Amino acid sequence: MDLKLKIWRQNGPDDKGKFVDYEIKNISTDASFLEMLDILNNELIEKGEEPVAFDHDCREGICGMCSLYINGHPHGPDAATTTCQLHMRRFKDGDTIVVEPWRAKPFPIVKDLIVDRSAFDEIIQAGGYISVNTGGVPDANTIPINKGKADLAMDAAACIGCGACVAACKNASAMLFVSAKVSQFALLPQGRIEAKERVKKMVAKMDELGFGNCTNTYACEAECPKEISVTNIARMNREFFAAKVSS
């Protein structure tokens, strides 16, 4: 199929940036979206132009490295699908596809479609872990864990940290991301010990880094490629208020 592309080009954080139009022909419907961009890039290189910079790594929907705001949706039009798993059969011959980077203040643009998501790492560093050192831990089966709870923890832990929730949110809120980590540990006995401190520290960090508030629009859940549920946000709010009250 033949397509028209409108791609955001920006040479660096200080550049103003603009949309540039490209045409691309003979794309197989079985190709992935990123393979389509690979083809475009190789054509640009052969023409002596600079290829479009975008982030990607696993191309299996698990590393969270790919991003891209495609036709107004983070990770494109398909539900529960990362950009790297989006396939061209989703589009029609002659379509125009608009490709932009994540747009959110805490994720500054590095170049073209690449943004800086290190704010997420900072939030985790603030307390998104269980403080155990290597060694000296009890046998793995010492504490049985209710399967239902363990499954819920796993649902939350499936977050890939891609930032689509922030990009989807009109307030650039990181609540879905933060609440997923808070929930995973809040649901497990191992995580309960530091639960109060954890939620307070992570929320404080999130606010400090300039992420917005949650106003319950739930675009984050709708756009999340891993279908992380907003019930995690409710759980985090409960944890947060409980922690505040007791401190």
Added chain:
Amino acid sequence: MKKLDSKIPEGPLAQKWKNYKDHQNLVNPANKRKIDIIVVGTGLAGASAAASLGELGFNVKVFCIQDSPRRAHSIAAQGGINAAKNYPNDGDSVYRLFYDTIKGGDYRSREANVYRLAEVSNNIIDQCVAQGVPFAREYGGLLTNRSFGGALVSRTFYARGQTGQQLLLGAYGALSKEIKRGHVVMYTRREMMDLVMINGRARGIITRNLVTGELERHAAHAVLLASGGYGNVYFLSTNAMNSNGSAAWKAYKRGAFFANPSFVQIHPTCIPVHGDYQSKLTLMSESLRNDGRIWVPKKKEDAEKIRKGELKPTQIPEEDRDYYLERRYPAFGNLVPRDVASRAAKERCDAGYGVGPTGLAVYLDFADAIKRLGRDVIEARYGNLFQMYEKITDDNPYETPMMIYPAIHYTMGGLWVDYELMSTIPGLFVAGEANFSDHGANRLGASALMQGLSDGYFVLPYTMQNYLADQITVPRFKTNLPEFDEVEKDVKEHIAKLKAVNGKEPVDYFHRKLGRIMWDKVGMARNEKGLKEAIEEIRELRKDFWKNVKVPGDVNGLNVELEKALRVADFLELGELMAIDALHRNESCGGHFREEYQTPEGEAKRDDEHYMYVAAWEFKGDDKEPELHKEPLKYENIEVKQRNYKTA
């Protein structure tokens, strides 16, 4: 000539690691603060090592290519991690895990290392649970297991189809904790370009800041490479796009020996290649072989009709299906090791029974399992894999069998290390897939995660200390030493030379060509003629690359094409070494299958008399032949046999 000393501790097998720890040197807490360690890589091996070394009080600097340590390639591991817990009470033990690993590796790995791996496997599971890794559980609340190839017990722990993700996030959490405490400093979007040595020891690295293009100098008392495997030398593989062999290759060129470079793993269950624009291959976890049955049509006419789209697999009656693994290997059936399953698929396809439009595919069928267990159970077990398959192929595996074909997946070869995981360069340690240590000529499923975490959590914190104990009086190194000047100059010139080629072809053009040569001639089946051709063809391609490659853009800034070009330049050298190694090994073992050396039934035929050794290659100069060093392998605790998966 340097002699290889594997430094295996004295004593009976089961006592070696204990003896080592009882007698090793330690660094006191106050001195740990004065010692710097560089860790390259934040996969399971690098993240777990960096966190654990930080906890001990060392100053650790960690580097990774991605924008966050959490995105290392380990994140993509699906199926699980082995441990000898014997929770299912099905007869597992440390010895059995050790035995299965040595046998699975076709008797080409070191007994002492593998035993230690099996020993600490249980600690890994304990550690991960304490970190909050949500492993799958039974209704009673205890941990559950599944089976993987090459074992008769269920010893694989898993977190749905995302085990690597959960383990890596556990290690990333531990790493984040140490970053917060200030014991670890994290450098993201940094690529190690070369190794700096001072007086024969590894003392630092030169990195390229992938955002600004700046070259940076980092000094330390010891360097740990945990930079992953080099499967991407084949262009198409299941590895992540940024996986590469360059850090290891640079170390090789500075004097670290490269061991068994030709030992690569070809995974039997991947989604078949479908187009020439394809950028990577997707693995379908081995765990699927627990419930999926592999088959091709018994009749060639049927296979032909299927290829033409005139017949559907569901229309082939039971009696016309050839469940060839169950037929050939009754004891292990669909759960034979990967090398055996891959070759069997290739054998059927080469003989004309392959399916799919290209004929290079076999079926992995869940119909029986769905009938037996119900769709719900299958969905709970493999739902996300089925979904991934459907996204890529547009086929629904609940209704029609999956199509699979082998693909490059893992590299058993890597930098040679001794029992302490130290390379032939003093002070240069190597962990995870980047070293060669534990898997011999074939790795068993769910053992790479185990090895990466064993190296990082439980081995290196001891062995690196042993090395560092006599370094406490060595002051911190300055990065303005002439040794740093020189290596940085080399790197700068290398980049300038690449940019100056200013040819016509994009990097991918060369990478694809290299991949083709490697897959055809240094892939699943190899022979003398093909390997000799491969060596010539790679040399020609390398020349062509240096004449015709095009690296657009500015090298002093974010430049993805430059990153790729630098890695492919190294692959073009590493590929040749792989072919040389495959050519020299006149036997078949594990994943290394030389067509000249097979049993009448088509199984790999080892030559223990002449090749029961680790081949460790020493770099001798750019246009010189590398020198082979041999580390003989001794089996004192296991009887060496022809591998047999037909009977238990």
